[in-house]
Amino acid sequence: MDQLTTDRLMEIMRECAGDGDAMETDRRPEDVEFAALGYDSLAMLETLSRLEREFGVAIDEEEFAGAVTPAELTTLVNRILTEAA
Amino acid sequence: MNADTVITGMGLLAPTGLGHDEHWKNVLSGASAIGPVTRFDAERYPSRLAGEVTDFVPEEHLPSRLLPQTDHMTRMALVASDWAFADAEFDPALLPEYGVGVVTAASAGGFEFGHRELQNLWGRGPEYVSAYQSFAWFYAVNTGQVSIRHGLRGPAGALVTEQAGGLDALGEARRQLRRGQPMVLTGAVDGSPCPWGWVAQLSTARMSRESDPALAYRPFDAEAAGYVPGEGGALLVLESEEAARARGARRRYGRMAGYAATFDPPPGSGRPANLARAVRAALDDAELRPEEIDVVFADASGTPEEDAVEADALRSLFGPHGVPVTAPKTMTGRLSAGGPAVDVATALLALREGVIPPTVHVSRPLPDHTLDLVTTPRRARLATALILARGHGGFNSALVVTGPR
Numbered sequence: 001m002d003q004l005t006t007d008r009l010m011e012i013m014r015e016c017a018g019d020g021d022a023m024e025t026d027r028r029p030e031d032v033e034f035a036a037l038g039y040d041s042l043a044m045l046e047t048l049s050r051l052e053r054e055f056g057v058a059i060d061e062e063e064f065a066g067a068v069t070p071a072e073l074t075t076l077v078n079r080i081l082t083e084a085a
Numbered sequence: 086m087n088a089d090t091v092i093t094g095m096g097l098l099a100p101t102g103l104g105h106d107e108h109w110k111n112v113l114s115g116a117s118a119i120g121p122v123t124r125f126d127a128e129r130y131p132s133r134l135a136g137e138v139t140d141f142v143p144e145e146h147l148p149s150r151l152l153p154q155t156d157h158m159t160r161m162a163l164v165a166s167d168w169a170f171a172d173a174e175f176d177p178a179l180l181p182e183y184g185v186g187v188v189t190a191a192s193a194g195g196f197e198f199g200h201r202e203l204q205n206l207w208g209r210g211p212e213y214v215s216a217y218q219s220f221a222w223f224y225a226v227n228t229g230q231v232s233i234r235h236g237l238r239g240p241a242g243a244l245v246t247e248q249a250g251g252l253d254a255l256g257e258a259r260r261q262l263r264r265g266q267p268m269v270l271t272g273a274v275d276g277s278p279c280p281w282g283w284v285a286q287l288s289t290a291r292m293s294r295e296s297d298p299a300l301a302y303r304p305f306d307a308e309a310a311g312y313v314p315g316e317g318g319a320l321l322v323l324e325s326e327e328a329a330r331a332r333g334a335r336r337r338y339g340r341m342a343g344y345a346a347t348f349d350p351p352p353g354s355g356r357p358a359n360l361a362r363a364v365r366a367a368l369d370d371a372e373l374r375p376e377e378i379d380v381v382f383a384d385a386s387g388t389p390e391e392d393a394v395e396a397d398a399l400r401s402l403f404g405p406h407g408v409p410v411t412a413p414k415t416m417t418g419r420l421s422a423g424g425p426a427v428d429v430a431t432a433l434l435a436l437r438e439g440v441i442p443p444t445v446h447v448s449r450p451l452p453d454h455t456l457d458l459v460t461t462p463r464r465a466r467l468a469t470a471l472i473l474a475r476g477h478g479g480f481n482s483a484l485v486v487t488g489p490r
Binding site for chain 1: 104148153154212216
């Protein structure tokens with residue numbers, strides 16, 4: 001199974017919940033919190049179930065809630081994928 | 086105390102047009118929008134005609150974030166709310182946080198969205214059901230989404246009385262104004278032609294099975310054989326006159342002068358329907374006599390028995406041929422709760438323009454109905470209009486609007 005990239009994650013999120021809010025920041029886009037991008041809890045829930053389906057993994061909800069940026073969530077998914085391999 | 090509720094803005098999406106200007110132009114020219122269903126494959130269903138809003142492209146009006154979480158009818162409601170506030174030249178951010186309420190009506194909520202997610206559940210499994218199904222199907226969803234979009238935190242409500250809801254929402258909105266609320270956005274946008282919504286309506290046995298769009302929905306006609314369903318509706322900005330004046334509102338479409346609702350006795354009771362009582366109570370509420378009503382926008386069920394009930398009610402109150410009666414909804418089909426809200430908007434435009442828009446396709450009105458049915462646009466001095474709506478299951482509502490002056 002391919003690893004998740006932040007680009008792919010953001011693409012999935014756009015499909016699940018629409019575009020994130022544009023914002024002025026000097027951080028890398030993947031380091032901006034989901035909440036700051038305008039993704040609410042339902043958008044995250046939708047993303048969770050989509051990731052689980054697409055990558056065939058089960059993601060612990062507490063761990064998922066702890067990943068608050070695209071970079072963190074990508075790391076989490078890839079760790080689970082590696083462990084499952 | 087009833088002269089102080091004014092309508093200062095409207096947002097309308099109907100099969101006859103996007104926006105009330107286009108709608109009015111088409112309705113006056115008698116341009117029916119009823120045609121074959123295109124939103125799903127209706128070939129194997131006994132009824133295959135609808136009034137669809139065909140040129141609505143949600144991406145042109147709404148941010149992408151709202152699209153995955155909204156049913157088709159909610160998207161139209163959101164756009165109607167934008168247009169209503171723009172038409173009222175009002176920015177919701179200018180009133181206090183709790184200053185604007187939202188009351189809408191729906192017959193079932195987001196049927197098309199719900200249909201798709203139930204299909205996912207049944208065909209693929211629960212992990213394929215959208216998280217947004219939790220509210221997108223819900224009959225209060227338009228009230229919720231509209232209030233979130235504009236930050237409206239005043240009293241919110243949702244009414245479910247099928248077609249009658251389009252008037253009942255305005256009744257509830259006026260109640261909020263009388264409690265001191267300065268403004269309420271109200272009305273209904275309803276109906277998403279989809280297999281589930283279709284089957285739900287087919288079960289009433291009142292849908293027309295005629296395949297010719299010119300013959301399918303002919304209320305009060307000798308050949309009346311049911312109705313054609315449609316989609317769309319209108320949201321109206323209702324304000325107390327005091328609040329409208331305080332914010333310097335320049336436009337008044339008119340006043341909501343009277344409203345009442347009644348419920349029918351159970352089938353088989355032998356007791357008569359209560360539509361006439363609703364009209365009488367609405368007239369009393371408006372402090373108007375029947376002879377002061379200049380035009381009636383009929384419920385126009387299209388089923389012979391219900392047409393007779395409405396004609397009898399009108400005869401008992403106005404006398405034979407006693408008042409001009411019209412049903413522009415013959416051009417759109419019945420839009421569930423959205424229909425009567427569109428009728429209120431159309432009635433207000435008729436008052437402004439001094440023209441009664443026509444009822445189309447009715448070539449042989451039943452003489453027994455003794456109705457003065459308006460089948461070509463008729464110029465008239467119009468100061469008042471009565472709008473009737475009946476919801477499946479026994480709901481009757483009547484609403485009176487008067488011109489701005």
